[in-house]
Amino acid sequence: MLAGGQSLVQLLKFRRCRPSALVDINGIPGLDAIERRDGELHVGALVRQQALLDDPQVAESWPLLREAAGFVGYPETRRRGTLAGSLAFAAPWAELTAAAVALDAQLDICSAAGQRSLAAREFFRGPGETALGDGELIVAVRFPAPAPGTGAAFHEVSVRHRDYAQVAAAAQVSPDGHGELVLLCVAPTPHRVDVSEALTRDDAIADLLGRLDPLDDVEASASYRQRVAPVLARRALRDAAERAHRRAPA
Template identity: 40%
Template sequence: MKPTPFAYAKPASLDAVFDLLAAHGEGARLLAGGQSLIPTLNLRLSSPSLLIDINGLKQLSGIALDGGTIRIGALTRHAEIERSPEIARHLPLIAEAVTHIGHAAIRNRGTLGGSLAFADPAAELPACAVALGATLVVASRASQRRVGATDFFKGLYATDLRPGEVLTAAEFPLPPPGYRSRFAELARRHGDYAMVGLAAHGRVSGENLSDLRLVFFGVGTRPMAAAAAARVLESQPVTSAGLAGAAAALARDLDPPDDLNGSGTTKLHLAGVLLGRVVAALIAKDS
């Protein structure tokens, strides 16, 4: 199928983007990598009257280490994140997760900002942003505001972005000493969206875990933090009995809907499988 007709603009400044958003309102849509937007246009799931191509705004792109934070511009491509030595060194969770996004051609065009703004509940990067306590930077003509990743994701493909706003960057705090991250996902084929995935981040001391964030994806309408399971794991050194208790506690955290990948019951079981793998990797002696 082909998209319905639309106008196209490629502004040279963020101010020009704000002008176009103000003038065209709901009919305008930002175009970043196009890896999610263009398929929805081709399937006629969306019919904007104007595409505002933000690929000319180089100031929205790049990775910068700034004090205790790594700032990743919204227009930074997945492939750039994948190749970044700073990301590999300081944010290994992101470095690992990004390799699971589609295939090389998709990662060459797709952007961090597009992934966060699209808010697919099975996407890797939104879950990592929540697990790592990222802050998302959102700009409008009038102001700039910062939103915690947990508050940014509101529901199925729904975010805290308001009309006229552009996501400009995500800021990730550098993990303090003693913190580790681990990532795992199950997909039918490498590169497919996850059936179930888990981004985990927390403090590790031997077999003791604290300040643990377990964020699942593909099991709800947005990235799902498993607080009850985390509390069980934090309450005692990790043992197989404790791990079984944490897996059982997932039923209090998650209520996965049935979807094309499997029933909710199957997904809850798979979430427990991933929890076991990720916790074992977190406390592994050589990690």
């Protein structure tokens, strides 16, 4: 299934993937809408990653999505690559998977057999593995709106700017003090952390993240990821909380 092709075509070129057929969905009408529906942000399967940076509604109400999108690839690849494709590809370093989990996104999945919805929090099964079955396609991703005034922050380290994340932390904090934290590359799937305590106690993060199971690959070792994850988590939560404070109505 070909939408943006920024990951799939790479795989074809590496000859790691040799499909007998490739279906280009770019011609299907109605999949390219990004809009607010019933309080949710509805992102069609053909919405490019760059749209998440350009859309004023996203900037206003889903700041975490925008923050995360800023770390995805390069401008040229963001103009082709899609949000849905990034989730379906499920690379362990994919920033948008963290945002989807943190924001409790719902995926609308379609196949010849019918349609179903699945929470992003249930969707990821491992690096490159998802709950998507044969013949299934994500047609839309829906994001519930965070509470007004929610602050968000995304922190990432990579070898160079915009390389694959060595570690990343997506955080958002609502004005009433509810926090979400999702880390990348410290587990086989986006790693959601219960941060209720961490928001009140500074050293709680280190305790909380004491026993991760980070990836170990050519970009970074597990031990580096273990060391840096709490740092990014702390910084992301701090920034998100500060922004929530700033955004909160007086």
